[in-house]
Ligand SMILES: Cc1ncc(C[n+]2csc(CCOP(=O)(O)OP(=O)(O)O)c2C)c(N)n1
């Protein structure tokens with residue numbers, strides 16, 4: 001099995017993103033499964049960041065800590081990240097020479113042969129492509145495509161720079177680099193969580209996206225703004241997150257599918273709006289891209305620290321949907337589902353991701369567009385005589401129209417209201433309205449999908465996880481089972497209302513979460529009555545990976 | 557022909573008997589009737605406060621949202637459905653205090669909506685605390701020794717940020733206010749009317765205090781002169797002008813113009829879902 005991890009490290013602004021992304025695209029172009037993620041500091045220049053690319057002939061989609069190939073663009077980053085190179089790994093370096101080193105002076109070549117240091121990155125990608133044993137043609141194709149908008153001269157210079165790096169590295173590779181990634185016919189999608197969510201929202205018919213910039217959620221509105229002409233979506237940068245959520249609610253009240261996105265801090269500002277959507281029974285979709293908190297926390301790192309906050313967000317009691325997709329494909333389909341359910345139950349839906357899922361590029365073999373139905377639940381105004389926006393009935397789901405749709409008036413109030421939407425202090429009616437809203441919760445609970453089970457029947461120990469850590473958890477199960485351990489996994493992506501589910505008895509449950517206190521574990525105890533044997537937590541800002549989980553599991 | 561009865565609401569009115577808010581309600585109904593607008597063509601957006609209860613007292617579409625959050629809701633409604641007459645009814649606390657940031661930035665956006673602020677210089681619903689427009693030194697039910705802040709100058713703020721319709725009305729002058737609202741509602745762009753509305757329960761000034769000082773801008777006043785408008789907007793003391801303080805009828809960039817001119821000119825509700833092949837094609841770019 002092929003499974004090669006590469007780390008490119010360097011200071012912010014040096015272009016490790018370009019190198020990493022081009023290399024990931026090249027391996028994908030060659031027909032391989034690629035997974036790439038970044039860890040970076042919250043600054044525009046300097047510091048030391050890294051871009052990690054994992055290439056395999058099987059689906060991987062999870063990070064690994066150690067690398068087979070390492071390249072660094074400056075000394076500080078090299079000192080920081082070189083310990084991640086395996087002892088039998090290959091170092092690609094500008095100056096160092098040695099038995100396990102491929103020496104390619106990319107900056108000098110760029111300056112000397114192409115008259116500009118800017119080409120150093122392309123020389124470097126050329127070298128890495130050679131080290132991996134990928135054909136140069138795959139890289140050439142990627143370069144021609146990525147630089148297409150910049151004119152013929154830029155394209156041809158970059159092609160030459162790549163070829164030069166490739167040639168020089170190839171020479172050193174003789175007898176040192178064991179890898180050959182011959183071109184395969186397979187063609188996969190390489191896509192990030194943010195891109196998948198933006199496309200999924202659009203596919204669901206979202207026509208209004210408003211947000212205030214906050215890492216790592218900003219990519220979603222940026223993507224939609226860039227593609228607004230073809231997707232026909234209205235985008236706006238709000239003056240703050242409070243405005244953002246209220247604008248989304250206004251747009252939804254007016255009949256459009258609408259959403260907003262932020263990270264923990266901005267989401268905290270939206271909380272009153274979530275309650276407003278609950279009270280006015282307005283569909284609303286919010287993406288919460290988590291990062292380490294409290295407060296500003298670590299702006300560019302990852303964490304799953306907001307689960308209990310999200311499910312409890314909003315004062316008062318009302319139904320709410322919380323999903324946490326596991327990867328871009330799941331995110332794409334889940335946001336469509338979120339729009340549909342928010343529409344059907346006239347209530348807010350929150351999609352939880354994190355920096356890891358938002359920014360990482362995952363390989364997706366196929367999307368199931370044919371399975372995707374986007375269904376609006378607005379009623380037909382012609383069939384209504386005496387319109388009551390908040391009509392009391394068996395399901396708690398009242399007929400929703402939008403203002404200006406017909407002669408029927410659509411009245412909504414954040415105060416407790418009567419069936420027409422008018423403010424009321426009739427306490428008997430208040431009681432019935434509370435019950436009406438909670439009826440929807442009961443129905444919604446039945447719609448929630450149970451967690452995914454993986455090798456649980458013979459397992460004595462079961463990992464329980466949620467959201468973006470799925471692939472790392474399934475991988476550790478595979479690795480441990482190969483070593484004879486009877487382990488399994490239960491993975492949640494639909495978290496509120498908690499789905500109806502029977503945890504198999506007499507198993508040892510271990511929660512695996514990117515947070516310090518084991519928030520899913522708390523829900524397991526309180527809502528499912530499950531005894532949690534152990535918790536595996538990561539809260540240093542880096543994503544969970546198979547090695548980390550295994551180490552904590554085996555060494556208690 | 558739309559009749560005034562069309563706007564009659566059955567909801568029980570919670571305002572204090574004799575409150576000048578009734579005057580604003582009557583003037584707004586009258587303005588809508590004069591404009592020939594049917595209730596279903598109108599959408600009122602309000603927040604929380606005494607003023608913000610207005611939508612319950614006339615029959616039309618409404619969204620009575622959170623305290624301070626009227627403008628974001630209204631702007632979005634206007635984007636989704638530009639044909640709806642979208643009117644914000646709010647108080648001085650709701651709009652200039654809790655919602656101050658939205659007030660600032662929506663002036664800059666210039667959406668085609670109307671903003672009516674019931675300015676009673678006090679927090680009425682919460683029983684008499686200072687609002688952003690309460691004058692310095694005025695004593696309230698919370699600022700017992702007098703307000704230590706300078707009052708906000710909302711009309712000047714609007715003028716300085718490019719609002720092209722700035723007016724001040726008086727709740728006690730039905731005819732004048734109704735005409736003002738007709739002008740504001742039919743104006744293309746963000747039209748803003750601050751309405752002096754004495755609070756007879758908690759206000760720091762009596763009705764007669766206002767009545768003695770208020771005067772109508774004279775015929776010869778030129779509302780196209782911005783410098784003059786700035787002066788008038790700051791006139792508050794012995795004399796308080798009412799009328800259209802500033803009005804610029806030149807076509808202006810409206811919020812959402814790019815979208816309507818280049819992407820889609822209509823109600824967003826007509827768009828539905830994009831064709832699946834478009835999404836499929838965009839996903840293909842990732843392969
Ligand atoms: C978030 C929030 N904070 C505070 C309040 C309490 N509150 C309700 S109305 C109001 C002030 C209203 O003043 P104004 O907008 O001037 O309206 P008026 O009653 O004077 O017409 C306050 C502070 C609230 N409802 N919501």
Ligand code: SF4
Pocket residue numbers: 570571572575576577606676680681754755756757758759
């Ligand atoms: S409190 Fe003041 S503003 Fe409110 S209804 Fe009574 S008089 Fe009018």
Ligand SMILES: [Mg+2]
Pocket residue numbers: 605647648649674675676677678679680687
């Ligand atoms: Mg007030």
